[in-house]
Amino acid sequence: MTALQQAPVRVHPARRAGRYAVRLFLAAGAVVSLVPFLWMAIAATHSTSDLFRSPPPLLPGGRLLDNLARLQDTIGFGRVLLNSVGIAVVHTVLSSLISAMCGYGLAKYRFRGRGLLLGAVLATMMIPFQVLLVPLFQMMASVGWIDSYQAVVLPFLANSFGILLMRQGFVDFPDELLESARIDGSGELRTFYQVVLPCVRPQLGALVIFTFMAQWNSFIWPLLMLNSEDKYTVPVALNTLTGLSHVDYSGLMLGSLLATLPLMALFLLFQRQFVAGLLGGAVKG
């Protein structure tokens, strides 16, 4: 690799032009996807009334702290952020574990009705959420869970997408490895945690990111379940900033900006895992 890069490479001019065109295209794509973030950051530092000016302000203003104080004052942003983090973390840990276990079971254990079970898991993916909304709501109401955190987390712990994703990861897992673990006297749980799970890190990393993002951004279900302002998650709380004749855009922008930070942190954290897992697989080949 290094030798190749150091040697002067003659590239055909047409090819080089093509390469520049690709870069230009990618740069344009990057600008298009970054500008909304930039605008969000700029808008978070102005008053709402300034945002309605035209042309809109293009440089950061000096209202960031005011907006932050108002956000804390009107929706208790600190508390709300904590709620969101708590719900998303608990949900992600439990749901990923359940998905991994189910996926492992469906891929590696032979039992009567396995195909049927897999079909059933697949089938639940086809049911639109809107259909489940009212029955699920009634279930939560009948056990008295409305306005509780567990009502937000529990119904979605067994996630068919996650189960299928993990199952695909386990299908190619060598049976020999499992057998040798068993011969060495490892119990099923220990085999799962110490032999199997470390090998599917890439899938697990992807699943964690997916699950966390889905729960973090989830809106309609927490909105239906949570009835106290101090239990709201970030999306539900930010939604209350939109009124009938007044929309607190600067608060919304600041809140949305702050809400993306944990997601970015998570992504950076698991991206390394992701890459490490991929490389590990490549070397073992």
Place this chain on the structure above:
Amino acid sequence: MGGAGGTAARDIGGEKSDEGGKAGGKITVWSWDVAARAMKRLARTFEKRHPGTTVDVVDIGYDNAYDKITVGLRGGSGLADVLTVEGSYMPRYIGNFPSGFYDLTSLGGRYGGDFDRAAWRTVTGKDGAVFALPWDIGPCALYYRTDHFRAAGVDPKLLLTWDDYIAAGVRIKEATGRKLLIMDSTDAGILPMLLQQQGQSYFKGGRVAVDTPEAVKALTLMKTLHDKGLVDYEKGWDGLVTGTKEGKATTTPTAAWWTGTLNDEMPELKGRFGVVPLPGFTADGIRTSNIGGSTLCVPGQSENPRLAWAFIQFLLTGKTNQVSMLKREGLFPAYLPALDDPYLSAKQEYFGGQAVLDVFARLARNIPPVENNKDDAKATDIMISAVNGVMLRGKDPRAALESAARQLATATGRERVK
């Protein structure tokens, strides 16, 4: 259904002399925006006056409030004891969930005469049963830019009819280059307002009424405004606010609550706005209409309907609280006795010393009541495309409305007027 069995609404019961004195315990109230703020403030006063009670006001946000309420109504549980529902929306709920709300007639019926007729119409079902009390209303008038009118030499007081309005618009455009009003091409624009001004909605007596002579007049007026180049098209609420702030248009025909938006979002335009009654379809015609307004109701699943009613009664049926909510939160009362308060005739600095609330208070008593029902959503969709066809693709108003009426009749299984 939790609590409300059968198809008939549960009666709130109680004697007329019963002033909620026995009420105790806890209730939850759902609302949004400034309305939630107003109730959070006054809930403390209520609790002091009724020891042993707790009123928990929750801001559920406006954008998805109806999702939350509708699921609760369908699920039969999980709703608050008092709900805020917009006036134009209440008839949909009464129609779709006849047993979803407490029938408040025995306690609330006697207030009928105290509330604005148009608002009262939205809270009553068949046979005059009362399902909610009106809170605020949105009487309409014409906001105008004093500087633009002066520059063009147009006297806003002389805009008696919509024809005068158009003629003034042409003159102002020549003098200042400004258009006359902002409309949104993704909704039906000022059509619902113009219809209510003439005493109708999309329906009349349960029949489809979108191609009546009044509707043709309204849509023709909108087309004329467009054809003369007097309409500035902006998208949605944000477009309206930005466009007004920038002075793209010189008038805004809209409701009383717009004063709050002007104050909040355009402090730099202080002294540049005035308010006159809406132009009429005839010189001596009705000079107002209504946009917005909300009501408070008690869902049938509430376990403490007496306290819920006591709170609604406290909040809405007295002059003091109504005026305080107008002053502090800008909620224009549907409760008519409150409109006599001296606060309404006070001069407003933002409007260059004009007593604008007084203009709205005078107009509020003349808002024509109109019919809302559970097919409003279907009607709105069909009417938006009809209006777009006329405004943007130059179709003939009468033909477009006739075809809309046919579609709406098919979609709803209702007959057509005439």
